[in-house]
Amino acid sequence: MELRFTDEERAFRQEVREWIDANLPADTRERMASGRTPTKAMQVDWQKRLYDKGWAVPHWKVEWGGQPWSAIKRFILSEEIQSTPAPTPLGFNCNMLGPVLIAFGTEEQKKHFLPKLASLDLWFCQGFSEPGAGSDLASLKCAAKKEGDHYIVNGQKTWTTLAQHADWIFLLVRTDPGAAKQQEGISFLLVDMKTPGITVRPIITIDGAHEVNEVFFDDVKVPVANLVGTENRGWDCAKFLLSNERTGQARVGASKERIRRLKLIAKEAPGGARPVMDDPRFRSRLTDVEVQLKALEMTTLRVLADENRQLSRGKPNPASSVLKIRGTELQQAISELYVMAAGPYGLAAPNDPEADGRNEPDIAQDWQTLAQATYFNWRKQSIYGGSTEIQKNIMAKAFLGL
């Protein structure tokens, strides 16, 4: 057991830090540091720089643009990106679809799509959830009927994150409505968002942001060559994708950055008789979250270091379920601390630096107006990607044998 980073790992962290400092555009850094999500242009520009450096998809197989790195080295890169903070490579492309194509795709699909996923030449969104299929994903109804060389897709997807930016969508559709088990009649399709019959309608979430959408499919023609894996075996791809999703969701690096920032903010934040940071109750709550985050950081490293043995065991490390559950809880807890730090000036709704175009001074400081919006937005974290309750069902079945 050796629980310290090696000299080589420490040197690599330094190299990453310097490279990010030299390459991350100032406006992107500023926007990220304010707690906002990057614009599409910022995301694309940054991911292209990572791609050119060979750092966009280090976890992929080397032949498809990955790096022959240890899990710990990959962790260091991703932690440095998150803690700068810089945009992380688009999850739909790099963590979801890419690994699915590498595992299930045809040679043609891999050759055509993988480089474009890594470079973000194509922006993919995820078409899984439906109005009637949330946690019970396998009950989905969006249907695809084969007619000659095409599937004809009809139905609706929802909660489609950043569909407004997307060039393509990966889709779970029902291809065999008569299958004995509902999981058995599902297929995995890739669909060009420009295909006639697709309508994207924004959903405005409680923070006032346009992040998610409804997507409607009305007789949308999809070439059969865009089927991933075997027809009616799409659930295998979906399960594979969802189990890959978990490790990244701890987002320890991002949480550490948010905490460091909050400490600086709270030192200046008015708290009546003293700055908020000098209120022992606030500080104790903050420290309590830090402690849990430290534990989560160690748990993340344990899961990563165990990766090779996991593969041979064919069974995830029990500690991996912790990552989604505690990772999202802690991100939410940090967003609550920002709300506390902002106090009454947190009541002001956020300014949109692009849309507003006015030149009066702001009512409140930027971070104050974003505190509640972020808090509202981050309630989603314990819901998406398998809710906390679903994670516990999975744990009870897989690890506890209940």
Add this chain to the structure above:
Amino acid sequence: MDFDLSEDQRLLQDSLSKLLKDKYGFEQRKGYMASETGWSRDVWNAYAELGLLGMPFAEDDGGLGYGAVETMIVAEQMGRSLALEPFITTVVMGGGFLRHGATAEQRADLVPKIAEGKLLLAFAHTEVQSRFDLHDVATSAKKDGDGWVIEGRKGVVVHGDTADMLVVTARVSGARRDRDGIEVFLIPADAKGVSRRGFKTSDGQRAADITFDAVKVDAAAKLTGGLALVERVADETIAALSAEAIGCMEAAKDLTIDYLKTRKQFGRAIGSFQSLQHRAAEMMVCLEQARSMAMLAAMMASETNDAERRRNMRAVKVEIGRNARFVGQQTVQMHGGIAMTMEYAGGHYLKRLTVIENMFGDMDHHLAALSEEGGVFVAA
């Protein structure tokens, strides 16, 4: 970074696990607990034979030269069995004071005796008023020729009733809560003026209230290091206690899962109820978070930067406490009435975990200190 045990470490784990399986059934444990010492000499001798009692000492001093990871392995196994012997007090705490604060002559004299199981140590520090503050010491040490005279009272000295030698903190100068002026003395338990009153702790172990009434010791009794030494050994002890807590939690979780699978109510196993499944899953989350911190503790026990070590160890103690409380309480809750009885192991895990939570600083103590010191993630 590597979280695997080495071949030798695995062997250590296996041989101790076998020994405890053999000697630490729940009924056997009850017998040990009811004995006069409150633990088993027979088991203690078996530890000595396995080499456990000389583990952390340098080979030159008559030890095995093992590190904090080995201590973690051993303490975790002992936690699983709720072992009662004074391993942590003698080997980790007493041993820590000798390793970091004693002279080569003292170590040459004492370490072989500890390793053979013939010398027991206890740390006499806590006082009526001190709560968890390591620097709050009223007991005094006054210069007396070349030696010292110790005067004061120490409470809740774990395994202090059976110890042969006491490690005692006393103030040579300054006011009661000054950080400066604290020294550490090695005092034979049968020295003139030492009186001990043994008592049971809430988890069935033993401790003593000890009075030092003009106890004369020679100059060599004073170890080197003062408060910094105390803090260092306290941190090593937190690491060992954390590992013991992991053993307790793991065993309590296993016991609970088994019970959920076998206990039937309303015509079905109670583990089929989702509210209990989710609670069991949460127990597992708590256990894994705690395990991560016990590993961090093993790594940090040998950290030479004092502030860095303290900061991390405080975080460890907070997180172990939080999760130990949840796992301990839910072990009882999910079992129902049966875990409320002395006849069943479940409740004993809650008892031991509660004691660990309240040794060397509880959650509030360390949270307050940690936030005072700038938190966990300080600017690099």
